[in-house]
Amino acid sequence: MAYDHQSIEAKWQQIWEDEKTFEAFEDESRPKFYNVAMYPYPSGDLHVGHLRNYTYIDLVTRYKMMQGYNVLSPMGWDSFGLPAENRAIETGVHPSESVSSQIDAMKVHFRQLGAGFDWQRELASHWPSYYQWDQWLFIQLFDRGLAYKKEAPVNWCPQDQTVLANEQVVEGACERCGTIVEKKNLAQWFFKITDFADRLLNDLDQLDEWPDRVRTMQRNWIGRSTGAQFSLAVDDSTDSFEVFTTRPDTIFGMTFAVLAPEHPLVDRLISGTDQEADARRYMTAAGRASEIERLSEGAKSGVFTGRHVINPVNGARVPIYIADYVLMGYGTGAIMAVPGQDQRDWEFATRYGIDIIRTVQPPAGYDGEAFTGDGVTINSDFLNGLSRGEAIDSMIKWFEAEGLGTATVNYRLRDWLISRQRYWGAPIPIVSCPACGLVAVPDDELPVLLPDVPDYAPKGQSPLAALEDWVATTCPSCGGGARRETDTMDTFVDSAWYFFRYTDPHNAGQIFDPEKARYWMPIDQYIGGVEHAVLHLLYARFITKFLFDVGLSSVEEPFARLFTQGMITLNGAKMSKSKGNVIPPDRYYREFGADAMRLFELFVGPPTDDAVWNDNGVAGTARFLDRVWKMGTESNDYIDRAEDDRDRALIADTHRAISKVTDDLDRFHFNTTVPVLMTLANTMTDYLADGPREETFKAAYAAMVFMLSPMAPHIAHELWERTGHDTMLATEPWPVADARLLERSTVTMVIQVNGKLRDRVDVDADIDAGDAERLALESDKISQWIDGQAVKRIIVREPNLVNIVVD
């Protein structure tokens, strides 16, 4: 009977739902396994690239379940955010309506794929029962000074009409829409992630089950550098300013100093100097230029202030410049410039005719510009002759003794800007009172519900600001008139802790029960796209550390093991609606079934790598499933007879397949598991062609069905049932290979002459070295190749190889 994938897949999807096969409960008697796919934005249409990810997560769920783990694999929706809101602006449909229908469409996809999720724990960030706890979390941070409002130059996307976090600016452009961002001075809400910089950096070392690439990206993003911060006094003035340097050892080479155009001291310094007009003109130009323009300009530009600073180590009087290659946002916004040892300073000094003094001896014959390598310190008085490290230490001691500075650590990481001037997000639960200042909304008034608005269009401030009745409120502290915060939270706040809520999703009185979180956390396997390497994955680590600090989380790191899957591409391009190269899975479901598609998603290539979609591939895996089906349902003519060599060989091959599939699943080498099963099926076909056998074949076939269960669950469950079992295959124990059967009694021994393959012979696996050598020399082919030449050496690696070395 032909395999009817349509009705059989629907049948098992219904059974898994009815029997609640994937609902999980805390159970201290079994090891837990918390398995999470990054919760998706509900975009409705999934394409074959998305399904690779969900095939992997479901494979892990089913595999770990069969291995006896108490597996939790929940699913939820990252449902706040711009796409729903932009759709609302176009169509007038409220985002909550469009999001709900998208969620329904996605659930149909997951069901069709046969994905085993615990739907009883479903959550969505736009549900008030969820974002209430976003708001609660915000207040916890606020109460501890870790959420604060500050006016600062921030990234503004003119297209989306909202500010962006640093992490959301990619090469000077909005990560979402690609528009060049502008700098604006605005009062915005920040989370003080910088307080956690050292922990976020150091704990990366523990995450040895994370891809190195992601850890490196986070390290670079945090960007810790050590050095010294010290004070430079302005000549003829009581003013001074702080500078940060990683190279205090080069201070004798300082021939100028530079302030960022936005530095607060600039105005006072230039006032009344001959250079004032020039300087002001430069600052206006620099302020107008976008970051991209500043970067692309190439040659460093700047302007002399007319003022000087005194080098504290030798009293040298050096000019102060303003230049936009110094950034206000890093360090102190001011530097000592040492062109001899810094390439940027070198370029600037060359352009403006400033002196260059080398303080590190370059190697003989060095003809480069600034020398940034290691060498002996020169031209530096009491530092002369010291190595870089010694000179740095000496200088820091000197600064400390003089009271001018100290050793300092600087980070590239900035505080996380979380307020957004958009509608579709969680309202920030703060009230601004003329008398009391910024006051948190009390817990018993949460959630601050997101009100309906007549107009979603962004106008530079949140659409909520137009709702005067909503904005006007009373102060929770003094009862006087006050105004609500109208900005909403970045959706990355929602996603920074949702995996805690999964552990206790219906708790109405608490963000989650710490005991339930303790049972499930940390996530044993987290799967998602590498595009979140420094966004979601960093924020979630930060919030987890905060929850740890306040006693809610038992772990400091949320994701014990991280897997980042590659993309599916088509004609060399990422699938996207805008490119019009999206392949929907529907046709494959219809023609070949979800199981065949799942197998091809596994088979298509190494899981971490991008893979090219091949339209014929699913037909190939469907053919394989068809063969397996026929073998199980059409070969009923078993005969009874004693086991022979052929039977023993089949059983041994089966155990080798179990061993290999188990190893490969453990190592996430999913692409190599499918060929193992295909090869086993080919072996079984050959076996059947030679005449059916009873018990032996049944055992091999059962192993095939078990191994298919996590990969192609529908057909596997159906075959399990049809071969006379009334248990649920999903919860049957995973087969274990018998180590004694894995070893072969005979192997093919390769005979080489001078490393080139010349003959092969079958030998007993326990052949000794002497016999192997003798057998090799007895070979006719080999004696032809030796042909009288002197045998210099014979390398024997019994039982696999003999290599005869001749002159």
Added chain:
RNA sequence: GCCGGAGUGGCGAAACCGGUUUACGCGCGGCACUCAAAAUGCCGUGUCCGAAAGGACAUGCGGGUUCGAAUCCCGCCUCCGGCACCA
């Protein structure tokens, strides 16, 4: 510029510890079944020479280590990803 990763048939890829290169699938060619086609099954399929037996050459390029290298080392080339005036 700096930091990662990769380069193996017509294509996706295997080869896990240095030991039979190219498993498995796609594609392609042939055959069987069929009135025919589809589906299915079987056989073949790295390149070159050769009728065959067989041989030579092949893992981006050039060297090296080794009895033996896709794998280790050195130097290049190309592609992909990340960071990029971070002082």
